[in-house]
Amino acid sequence: MALDQILPGRIGFGTAPLGNMFRAVSDEEVSATLDAAWDQGIRYYDSAPLYGAGLAEIRLGELLSQKPRDEFVLSSKVGRVILDEVESGSRDLGDKGDLFAHGRPNKIQHDWTAEATERSIEGSLERLGVDRLDIVWVHDIAQDFHGDQWLGKFEEARTGAFRVLSRLRDEGVIRAWGLGVNRTEPIEIALELDEPKPDGFLLAGRYTLLDHAHALERLLPMAERQDVGMVVGGPYSSGILAGGTNFEYQDAPPEIVERVGRIKEIADRHGVPIKAAALQFSLAHPVSDAVIPGATKPSRISEDLSALREDIPVEFWRELREAGLVSPLAPLPGGV
Known part of the structure; x- marks a missing residue:
């Protein structure tokens, strides 16, 4: 099923920060933030076993376990199985380093086989306290986690x-599936397959105001031709576009x-608030069906919703284009 037929709106909630990404977040902060998201009408939530x-x-x-199941859309990911045993050494998260150093100590098994996929879904349902997922993303079969071995991981996932x-999906257990990655190449390969065919993809950090040229060269034209939708993750480029200092999950370089x-x-x-520019840019491409910023403070929810509604003058987008700060191939709000 097409993503735009499943997603309840153009903005959802990305839960990576709730896994204690970068810092330990109190249960009270998390509860207040999630309550704010629900109370202000957010009805799409994305998570993953990897997050903490x-x-x-x-x-x-x-x-969510306290809410009527038909009132929200939920996605999670496969590729990691969370074990009961405690991790004894440092985690291997590729170039993401100690991203979830403050998360739970449970050992994470990285596995994209059929058997592990079913175990991963079962584990997610148990932790989430729900009876089904709407969308399942195949997580992180890309270069940033696996280096030169990534094609082997892709093949493991393909089979x-x-x-x-x-x-x-065909049995109606889930409504859609796709890839959830931080690189464009795995999605391009998946879209070239005859079968099995993904319904959409979650692309994190690669269609933002700061980093979008590569996605526009090949991936997004392919997706548009095939009528495959995109959920944009990481629209603030790890925080640098929302007043933070991180880019690509690390301290932003000088350039x-x-x-x-x-x-x-x-x-x-x-x-123009830069958050508004970031969110509206990521949604301006016809392939973009939703954007899922994360948050750990209730105030961020209203900020994101206000950013989505902000009236941005066409002259702003035109000046960005003329300054070479956005790709000439990028569709911009206002039809610029």
Whole structure:
């Protein structure tokens, strides 16, 4: 089923921060933030076993398990099975380092086979306290986690997770499946397959105001031709576009800080909040069905919703284009 027929709106909630990404977040902060999201009408929630070794799913489940199941759309991911035993050494998260150092200590088994896919879904349902997932993403079969070995992981998923998820979709157990990655190449390969065929994809960090040119070259034209929808993850580029200092989950390098400064200078001149520019840019492409910023403070929810509604003058987008700060191939709000 097409994503735009499943998703309840253009903005959802990404729960990676609830897994204690970057810092330990109190249960009270998490509860208040999730309550704010629900109270302000957010009805699409995305999670993953990886986020804090199941912590984000557990915390999300404390809210959603108390709500009528038909009133929200829920996605999670496969590729990681959370074990009861405690991790004895450091986690291997590729170039993401100690992203969830403050999460649960449970050992994470990285496995995209058919058997592990079914176990992963069962584990997610238990932690979330629900009876079904609407969308399942195949998580992180890309270069940033696996380096030169990523094609082997892709093949493991193609013959394992892809086939299981296609069967579950055809049986009506889930409504859609796709890839949830931080790189474009795995999605491109998946879209070239005859079968099994994904319904959509979650692309994190690769269609943002700061980083979008590569996605526009090949992936997004392919997706548009095939009528395959995209959920945009990480629209603030790990925080640098929302007043933070991180880019790609690490301290932003000088060239990124300089680029953000140039964007902000133009935004300030036009009275445009940079968060609004970031969110609305990510949604302007016809393939974009939704964007899922994360949050750990209730105030961020109203900020995101206000950013989505912000009236941005066409002249702002035109100046960004003329300054070379957005790709000439990027569709911009207002038809620029």
